[in-house]
Amino acid sequence: MAPPSDINHFSxxxxxxxxxxxxxxxxxxxxxxxxxxxxxxxxxGRGGRRLQEPDEENIAWRAPPRPFDDGSRAHxxxxxxxxxxxxxxxxxxxxxxxxxxxxxxxxxxxxxxxALQAAYPPYNAAPYYPRDYRKICGGCNQEILYGNCLxxxxxxxxxxxxxxxxxxxxxxEREFSxxxxxxxxxxxxxxxxxxxxxxxxxFIPINAAGLIEYRCHPFWSQKYCPSHEYDxxxxxxxxxxxxxxxxxxxxxxxxxxxCMECMESAIIDTGDCQxxxxxxxxxxxxxxxxxxxxIPMLLVAREALNEAIxxxxxxxxxxxxxxxxxxxxxxxxxxxxxxxxxxxxRRMTRTQNQMLVRRCEVTAILVxxxxxxxxxxxxxxHELMHAWLRLKGYRxxxxxxxxxxxQVLSYMWLESEVMPSTSAAAASSSYPSSSSSSSxxxxxxxxxxxxxxxxxxxxxNDSSPAYGGGFRAANEAVNKYGLRAILDHIRYTGLLPx
Numbered sequence: 001m002a003p004p005s006d007i008n009h010f011s012x013x014x015x016x017x018x019x020x021x022x023x024x025x026x027x028x029x030x031x032x033x034x035x036x037x038x039x040x041x042x043x044x045g046r047g048g049r050r051l052q053e054p055d056e057e058n059i060a061w062r063a064p065p066r067p068f069d070d071g072s073r074a075h076x077x078x079x080x081x082x083x084x085x086x087x088x089x090x091x092x093x094x095x096x097x098x099x100x101x102x103x104x105x106x107x108x109x110x111x112x113x114x115a116l117q118a119a120y121p122p123y124n125a126a127p128y129y130p131r132d133y134r135k136i137c138g139g140c141n142q143e144i145l146y147g148n149c150l151x152x153x154x155x156x157x158x159x160x161x162x163x164x165x166x167x168x169x170x171x172x173e174r175e176f177s178x179x180x181x182x183x184x185x186x187x188x189x190x191x192x193x194x195x196x197x198x199x200x201x202x203f204i205p206i207n208a209a210g211l212i213e214y215r216c217h218p219f220w221s222q223k224y225c226p227s228h229e230y231d232x233x234x235x236x237x238x239x240x241x242x243x244x245x246x247x248x249x250x251x252x253x254x255x256x257x258x259c260m261e262c263m264e265s266a267i268i269d270t271g272d273c274q275x276x277x278x279x280x281x282x283x284x285x286x287x288x289x290x291x292x293x294x295i296p297m298l299l300v301a302r303e304a305l306n307e308a309i310x311x312x313x314x315x316x317x318x319x320x321x322x323x324x325x326x327x328x329x330x331x332x333x334x335x336x337x338x339x340x341x342x343x344x345x346r347r348m349t350r351t352q353n354q355m356l357v358r359r360c361e362v363t364a365i366l367v368x369x370x371x372x373x374x375x376x377x378x379x380x381x382h383e384l385m386h387a388w389l390r391l392k393g394y395r396x397x398x399x400x401x402x403x404x405x406x407q408v409l410s411y412m413w414l415e416s417e418v419m420p421s422t423s424a425a426a427a428s429s430s431y432p433s434s435s436s437s438s439s440x441x442x443x444x445x446x447x448x449x450x451x452x453x454x455x456x457x458x459x460x461n462d463s464s465p466a467y468g469g470g471f472r473a474a475n476e477a478v479n480k481y482g483l484r485a486i487l488d489h490i491r492y493t494g495l496l497p498x
Contacts, residue, residue, distance in 0.1 A: 138155035139162060140158065140161050144156055150162050159172075162183065165183060166188040166191070171183055171184075173186070179193075195223055196223075197224045198242075199233060220241055222242065228242055234249050236259040237252075237258060243257065247260070255302070258370060261447050261451065262375075262451065264445075264448075265372045265374070266371060267299070267371065267373055267376050273297065273299055273376060274297070279377075280413060281384065283416065291384060293362065297366075297367070299366075299368070299369035304366075305324075312327055324366060326365050328363055328390065361391055362390055362391065374414065378455055381412075382407060385409040392491075393491075398494065399466040400473070403467050403470045404475075405490065405496075407467055407470065411456060411460070414455055414459070418449055459471060460472075473496055
């Protein structure tokens, strides 16, 4: 049967009558019932004539486009007018407003129409849904055909396809976090975005203002809770990093702590420090700044260094802690001469009292024990510059000038150790006859180089007026005029050039 949209008019009239066709022998049972119904019904044609019994072909909307037998047309000529009238009546029914709802076979009083409607019920087409209205899962990109689905940001998901972008497990909670177009479990999102303390490994708490407040080391980028600054958490005396809860720092006898990385290259015994001390003296000699006198060098504990500072006149203190000093007065110093020996949980160090007698303008150089090699060397380079200035007659210098130029020499030596190629070029440009001893040394580990960069950063960004401000002013002058010109200018004026 043709769809309703094709039924707009009749191309052929419905013809009723007997046909000389063998198909009449195969009439279905409901057609026989239909014939009996019309035989007993009222006359529907002109002049009160009874309608002929309809053939099977006459029930279709339009007659089949095959030629009819002329004899049959002649026999049914008397019914032509009736057929035309019924065709016009059916065409008018199609034009009615409800024609699109199904096939309209006649009025309520039309027995013939009722019979046809009973035989061929109206056709109701299934509703048409455009393809765009299909629900496509945003996880597997398959059509959601049945079952429950989830909707998020105009996208649908199978319940098992709505997964956390971090852990890839389905999100079954009623609340979740969203970052861009990616959903997360609230716990996973917090794990990814909320900073954790690198000391206690807990989420950094929110302060009274509802903000996440934490401290961060400017060089190591170690994030930690503000409370660890005053809850007696140990801090490495060399690199300044706080002690994490899952790592134990090395405890020195004087109460200081060392992280394991700094402990790897730490110098504890005075005898072990002598090669480093002589290599730095050679560095000075290579820059035509030979120190003729033999100046004693001792490694001491914190208490002995503090006592020496108190007994030294006109000493400049480096806060928060002084790590070395160049003595000019005669004193008795307790130095470290033995490495710590581990016996169970006890750490033993052997000390020795030594009387320092003044034979020149410099009595001795004292350095804290237990510091990494590069930091110990930087302190020695600084104190040896103090000794060189005093031995060469530089008197009563302003602290910013003296400490500044001493920090420049310390910085230059560190550069020669951490960055040999660049430091050698810088030294040769600032002091023509200088040489670098870095080529004689083996390659350092990544950990030691990183520590050297940290010590360089400490010198460059020191906030104290004498050590920080003095270094930056002296370093700028040395880069501009050269080291020899600056030393000569200081000798005659006591100041740094403008």
